[in-house]
Amino acid sequence: MRALVYNGPRQVVVKNMPDAKIERATDVLVRITSTNICGSDLHMYEGRTSMQPGRILGHENLGEVIEIGGAVDRVKVGDRVCLPFNIGCGFCENCEKGLSGFCLTCNPGNAGAAYGFADMGPYAGGQAELLRVPYGDYNCLVLPRGAEEKENDYVMLADIFPTGYHATELAQVQPGDNVVIYGAGPVGLMAAYSSMIRGAALVMVVDTHKDRLALAEKIGAVAIDDTEGGGIERVMELTGGKGADKGCECVGYQCCNMHREEVPNLTMNNLVATVKATGRIGVVGVFVPEDPNADNKLEKRGQMAFDFGQFWFKGQKIGTGQANVKAYNRFLSRLIEKDKVKPSWIVSHELPLEQAPEAYQKFDERRKGWTKVVLKPGK
Missing domain, CATH: 3.40.50.720 (NAD(P)-binding Rossmann-like Domain)
Structure with a gap:
């Protein structure tokens, strides 16, 4: 799969990487159709974190389910899903309280896990064509029919x-x-x-x-x-x-x-x-x-x-503290569905994944007019 890889401070490249795949029975595999560049990605891009070279970036992700693990019950192949940037297990003390941003099991020794983020576990990011989603039944927000027509709105629910x-x-x-x-x-x-x-x-x-x-x-x-x-x-x-x-x-x-x-x-x-x-x-x-x-x-x-x-x-x-996305994404999704809100008004650029390195550079430079970048893998 094509993916955006961090090679060091201000060095990111789109390259071929091993395909993401189902690793555990509770996993879901998603074909990413929209993934955002976040301001917090820039901390890693600039070398201001402990991000390790060779990792795939991207924690604001949305796409289509193409495979599910044997223990996945609620999520189905073909569902369009938005993935909270925080990865939760759903059964630890914090997840049970709605504090999914501080899951106690997904990043042992720390409270909180995320896709493609420094110190937030080993999980690959979604600025790629495919993404493995742990505990898919818990972490996938299944979107309503016709969601592709408002995809740039729904992807904002990731973070x-x-x-x-x-x-x-x-x-x-x-x-x-x-x-x-x-x-x-x-x-x-x-x-x-x-x-x-x-x-x-x-x-x-x-x-x-x-x-x-x-x-x-x-x-x-x-x-x-x-x-x-x-x-x-x-x-x-x-x-x-x-x-x-x-x-x-x-x-x-x-x-x-x-x-x-x-x-x-x-x-x-x-x-x-x-x-x-x-x-x-x-x-x-x-x-x-x-x-x-x-x-x-x-x-x-x-x-x-x-x-x-x-x-x-x-x-x-x-x-x-970071947002416990699952505490808000469902009711915010309903507001989008019923045309009460349209968060995509902040999107300034919609680009193919291959242009991600240039987009990172311009976003990092705070170029005039670069507010929110949505990457479209596969386009």
Whole structure:
């Protein structure tokens, strides 16, 4: 099969790899028809993780079931399925609680497994023609008839849409809330979209990329350009000096200041400043336990200079962690099916798998207009 393989920092190549296959009776084999490039893929692409050369990337996947293991009961050959990026077993303590992003069995010694991701188990990614899905009955979201007509919407259920929604769940966004979101990338845009779904009265999106801020404005959010560093003042002005009721961090540890310098604590401390006393903050941007290529000692250990005193004094609350996709993907799928939402509005490019290396390069460079890339294996 053709697959996108990580060879080292900023070195990815599409090449022939051994076909994915059924390995256990609970497996499902999927022919991938859509697979997204995610912002978190760029951490690995840039060499900022422990990703091993030779592995296949890709954790946002959708396709058609072409083979099932002998113990698979619910999923059938021919089903179109979207795969949550987190791989769960379905029977461990965390999976039983709905915390499939922190499965205790799929990545022994760690909580959580994923396709094609550093430190998340040995599983191959889906930026390929075929993908093995462990525990297929649990991990496959079977899509309704006619799903191929909305495939670019449904593939967003693998990660980006549930992750944006998860940010609002962690922040406990409620009808009538004022919400500030740091980051106008795909996750931030989906958090803004989700805030509106949940009935927020005012949604503010803070970033320095004008093309992405323009997308936020198209869905009715207030775009705040922080290029000159006046974002905090603008949020406070729009909220009458009180600060937002809720805030979402959708950037992560590689966030940059107005000079394009990495400042890992920037968005977190800005949220402490712009969320009101007793407000809540949801953090879904990726922060890692260690970053060997960081510039200072704190960052190398995955630590930051956090304004904890101000956070404590304001009585704020914070929720963190990757999205438990299965907690959200089914009801979000129904919204897509009934034309209540259309998350594919963030897609900027639809490309064949063979163009993935070029797409990674341009997406990593934050080229103007490169918001969300959907790869189409087999085309």
